[in-house]
Amino acid sequence: MSPPVAVIGAGGFGRALAKCSARVGRRVILYSRSPKPMDVQGVRVTSELAELAQAELVFLAVPSPHVAGVAEQLGHHLDGRHLIVHVSRGLVGHELHTVSETVRALTPVRRLGALAGPLVAETLARGEPAGGVIGTLFPEVADAVCEALAGPTLRIYRTSDLAGVELANALGGIVALALGYAQAMKLGPGTLAVLATRGLSEAARVGQGRGAEARTFAGLAGAGDLIAAVAGDGRPEVAFGRAVGEGASLADAAKAVGAHVEGAKIAPLVSQWAQRKQVDVPLTDAVTKLITGGAAPREVLRELMERPGRAE
Amino acid sequence: MVKFLPTKPLRLPRLRTYVPRPEDPKIFWFNSERDDIVQEVVRRIVERYEDEEAAELILSDCAYHEIRRYEESKTEGAARKLEHWRSLIRRLGRMSYEGKHEALRGIAEDMAKDVAGNFDPRVYKFAVRAVPGLLTAAMNPSNIMRNLVDSGSRLDDLIAGEGPIDKIRHLSRRGTIVLVPTHSSNLDSLAIAWVLFREGLSPVVYGAGKNLFSNPIISFFMHNLGAYRVDRRIRAALYKEVLKAYSCVVIERGYHSLFFPGGTRSRSGAVELRLKLGLAGSGVEAFARNQVRGVERRVYFVPATINYALVLEAETLIDDFLKEEGKARYIIEDDEFSRLERWISFFQKFRGLDSACIIRFGEPLDPYCNPVDDDGESLAPDGRVIDPRGYASRRGSPVVDGSRDAAYTRDLGNAIADRYLAETVVMHTQLVAHVLFRRLVRVTPGLDLFGRLRHRGDVAVPRDELVADLAETRDRLLRLCDEGRAHASPAVRDMSADALLDRALQVWDGYHSRPVARVGGGAVIIEDPNLLLFYSNRIRTLAVDLASDDPAERAAATEIAVMEKHR
Incomplete structure (x- = not known):
């Protein structure tokens, strides 16, 4: 059986990703600091970060100012088995570090990716036709994202230019x-x-x-x-x-x-x-x-x- | 089948074969496993091209590149080799499945045998006794007997080793060390081999350009001390795969290895920052392959910087860099390294220079860029011990995945480049060159690099001003050192700015065929901006941090820092 997919952040985008993944038949663990139940089959909401370690693919869907804090916490629970894909728009500090560089510095996870493009939370949640791009150096991360999200209403392109x-x-x-x-x-x-x-x-x-x-x-x-x-x-x-x-x-x-x-x-x-x-x-x-x-x-x-x- | 070797490597006769003792380093057993390693490489290559179409493609590629090479070659036997490859191309379309694989096996075997190194403990024991004597004797031929007797301690003064050496020694018993130093001179292998021996670390297996084997004496030592031959003239994809498979098998079997991830010597003098890692990346694959086979053997990458006050081949390297900037580099066949008089002159300059070469080892990393503790356990950023096997797993099982390992390797290349920056030891010649080059940039606003390099003998800096500039720059460097962002040689730390300047000018003077800078009329006159560029490039990335608040100096430093092409 496929491992569950984890989503961190229960804002509009995080919930849309959770729905999207559940739609293609994956079990989803949705993390929120103040969890509200979500009435979607296959989605379980939790406030325990440690629970996310059972997933292999982890989506990070928090606004960029919170990325470092969440990544630091996440770093206590994840390791080399995990794959992290973020959907945050942002750059950090004077050297314009990317979100994935921040996550890499604060967690032991190396298989990283960024999902971006004209993805709108409501469109994703409703299952209307949409498309995005996954940037990652690791083909297996792109595969995992496609397995977790892609379906008849979502096309995902890939590039190694993370x-x-x-x-x-x-x-x-x-x-x-x-x-x-x-x-x-x-x-x-x-x-x-x-x-x-x-x-x-x-x-x-x-x-x-x-x-x-x-x-x-x-x-x-x-x-x-x-x-x-x-x-x-x-x-x-x-x-x-x-x-x-x-x-x-x-x-x-x-x-x-x-x-x-x-x-x-x-x-x-x-x-x-x-x-x-x-x-x-x-x-x-x-x-x-x-x-x-x-x-x-x-x-x-x-x-x-x-x-x-x-x-x- | 075609023979790739222009000369057969010399080996000692097996009259008294050395029988390794249990306490000897693993490499002492290398010869007994050599044939096995070659066969394992061949097996992997053939397995990779099991598919008939893939086998045909790789054979065509091989024949195409070899035909091109031999068409241009004037060497003896080239015509026969050319005919061999042309015949293969003609027959390829009609060959059976078995025939193609037989041809592939034969070529791969010839390549692997040509690449494979040798390790003769007798040569090793002789070398560690004799080489210091020969080197120090070269420094002072007038007192050859005393030098031969007392050579070890002299070489100790000359070449310093720094960093977590005890930890590396300990880790070398738990796993395989993959040493990845910066590369600025052909002397690097000798210097590092000496430091490894002196610090009680095992000798390493390493790849050396085939051009270095052209000198029979150097070839004899290299070939018998674990070096395997890398022939950069062979462009065939199959050859690269053989090299990669060979280094992978060697690491898998626990032979400590050395690679220069920058590929060739840094032409610009800068610390290499864009590392593709190349063969060193096979350490990542080797770890994964061992996991799949259930072999619990860790791999540790150890970055190191080799820092010289004087670079033997500086002139040729910087000329090559400037000539070839933006174009493909060629293989330098004839440089200072192959000229005895330059060696003697070089070592004579080194006389009396304590720590003329400093090798600084960095903290070991696992193949996934994590630091490791004293026992070799991988550490997460929060200090937690983590299992590196997870990185080679998918859905809970270890797998060999070339694309994944290529991505890890790229990541590792960046991590090692970062370590290079942090572990570079600033030598006095580099600091003096930097301050002088910054002056040159400052007085030539708006000029491009080549415009600046044409200023020979017409930029003079009053000596007092230069010394003050040097003193302030050194203070800023020492502050960076206190912050852990740089390291400085003992000379840079302890000598007065005045003495630093004198020593740099004295070290350059008479060794380099062109004067780098000279003193005249109370000023220091820049004579060879190319060499200044070469030596100053080493600390280019620190330029902005080393500049004062003076707007003109800061602007010059910014220009130096963004010389991206000089990487």
């Missing part, structure tokens, strides 16, 4: 924030397209500096995710950018969004990193200026547009 998937997913948040802002400034579709395309290109440059492959940024984790954000998948970055663009203070915008806005957190970190590494990131610098309150929107836009032309 860093690319994580960076595209996280850096895309900065572009999404810029797009929200631009929408609030009533900029037209052409301008939004330029922002999105060049923003992804910039994200790819940062990604390459961190060892990722540029083409991953044109895939589901990069372009795919950004298209979903613009099409209205409820990404907090877009809503945050729009609120700030409409004149709300940062605190008010964050309050209105009601969720962690990763893009706003990492933009200044990416700007500093890029300056150290001499990577050109004009859009991220612009977003950093806007959210740290250092510049007027029209002035930032003018600076962006007046830069000397360059090859695409």
Whole structure:
């Protein structure tokens, strides 16, 4: 019999993953610090992390600020037998460490992966057609994720560019924030397209500096995710950018969004990193200026547009 | 069947065969297992290509690459070998299933025999007695008798060993040690072999480029002291598989091994940071294979850095790096290593230099990058003992999985590269070169590397200023050392900045055919930026941490730090 699948985090995405896995016939242990029962056959909810050790594949579905804390706790219970796949968008610290690097440092687990792309919790939970990408160096991790989730309504692509998937997913948040802002400034579709395309290109440059492959940024984790954000998948970055663009203070915008806005957190970190590494990131610098309150929107836009032309 | 060997390796006659004693290291039994190891390698290769189509493909690939090689070769017998491979290609399509496997078996066996090393305890015992004498005699030919008698202690002063040596010795009794040092000189093997002997560690099996076997004396020692031959001219995929299978079988059987994961000597002088691990990765597979067979033998990877104040082949290496930057590197056949007068000059420079070479061993790791305790048990980040067998298992059972092990190997390459950075010992020549090179970058804003390297003899730094700069940079380095982020040689720690500068200039002067820097009119004048780049590259990753808050110095340090291509 297949071992159970573990899911950590009983937020919208964690519960959607649990449902998805139960739908393809797997037993699921869902961890939550304050467990609420879930009426889905095959899903058992627990507040004991130690119980997750019986699983082989563990999904980590907690917001990025909590990843380190959870990983540290998890590190007491897991070992080399386990596989961890996270779905968190985020980067940590001045060196832009990815979530998988954080998990690797805090747990003995080595077979790691990141599931990303335009995956929306509600769509997954309802079983509507969707697709995502698993980034992992280990083919067996990709196999395990497909066995645990893939079915008639969910296609999962795979890539060995784990860093690319994580960076595209996280850096895309900065572009999404810029797009929200631009929408609030009533900029037209052409301008939004330029922002999105060049923003992804910039994200790819940062990604390459961190060892990722540029083409991953044109895939589901990069372009795919950004298209979903613009099409209205409820990404907090877009809503945050729009609120700030409409004149709300940062605190008010964050309050209105009601969720962690990763893009706003990492933009200044990416700007500093890029300056150290001499990577050109004009859009991220612009977003950093806007959210740290250092510049007027029209002035930032003018600076962006007046830069000397360059090859695409 | 084709013969790959241009020369037959020399061995001592078996008049008085050495019978190993129980307390002897495992490698003393190597010769008795040698044929078995070759046969096991052949068996694995044939098994891997059981499928007829796969066997045909690998044979075609082999013939294609060998034909190309021999078409360009001017050596004696090349025409006969060329004809052999052409004949194989012609017959391949008509061969039966058995015929293809027979051909594969024959080629794999020839390759494995060519690769396989030899270990003669008599040669080993002779070498550890004689080599220090010969080396130290080379340093001081005028007093040859005294040097021959007193050579061991002199070599001890010259080459220092640091790190958890007792722990490594203990672990070598529990499992197989896979030693993975940095590689900057052909002297590395000799230096490390001496330190292993001196510290009571077992000799190791190691791969050496076939070009090193061209000198009959070096070839004799290498061949009889456990070296196996790696012929980089052979491009056939099958050859790489034979090498990998050979190193895997050797590790599985418990022979401590040494690999230079950087592949070749670091051309740029930098610590290698992008490690593919190559053959060293077979240690990961070896552990998994032993688990599948139920053999409880651990594998421990031991990173080490080999740090020289003076690099024998520095000029050739940096020239090659600059010439070949961005292109495929070629095999250097003729460099300082093969020229006796450079050896003598090199060792004469080493005279009186305590710790001219420092080998620093890092903490051992299991194949999955976990640290291990003093008993060799793997440790989780929280200090808990964990079972490494889990990593080689899927759904509770150990399995051999090439893709999985390739991923573990990549991970291990990163972990070892991190250890290299942390375990690098900064030598005085590197620190002086770094400070001078930083000056060069600072006074040449906007120039690219090659533009800067053209500044020969026209950048002068007032000596007082340079000494002050060096003193401050050294203080910052020592602070990094206190934080556990770097190590410094005794000279860097103890000498005054003034003396450090003098010693570096004195060590370079007269050994390198071009002066690196010279003193004139109260200033130090940069003469050879290439060599400065070579020596300073070793600590390039520390550049920003070693810079002061002065904006111009910081900008220069940032530029040095992002010279990504110099990895």
